[in-house]
Amino acid sequence: MNIEQTRRQLGMTQAQLGRAIGVSERTIQNWEWGKTTPSTHHVKAIEQLVADGEPVTIARLVAIIESQQRVIETLTREHTIQ
Numbered sequence: 001m002n003i004e005q006t007r008r009q010l011g012m013t014q015a016q017l018g019r020a021i022g023v024s025e026r027t028i029q030n031w032e033w034g035k036t037t038p039s040t041h042h043v044k045a046i047e048q049l050v051a052d053g054e055p056v057t058i059a060r061l062v063a064i065i066e067s068q069q070r071v072i073e074t075l076t077r078e079h080t081i082q
Contacts, residue, residue: 001043002033010049020061021045 007017007028014028020041030036038046 001046002019002045003028003038006050007032017046017049020049 015025
């Protein structure tokens with residue numbers, strides 16, 4: 001996987017991609033420059049961003065996070081009730 005090419009295909013900056021998968025901008029730079037390689041976990045996270053076939057925007061990422069937070073809140077509330 002060419003990280004830089006994939007990132008550009010997604011229309012993201014290094015910082016945005018880093019935030020989306022939980023690493024720093026410097027980590028993305030190191031991957032793109034060949035200084036280090038991403039873990040299997042991080043490769044899969046990037047592949048998931050690409051798999052949707054839609055451009056990843058900050059608004060879309062925020063919507064995904066908010067959706068996940070609602071699920072967590074619901075599960076927490078249900079668990080507390082029992």
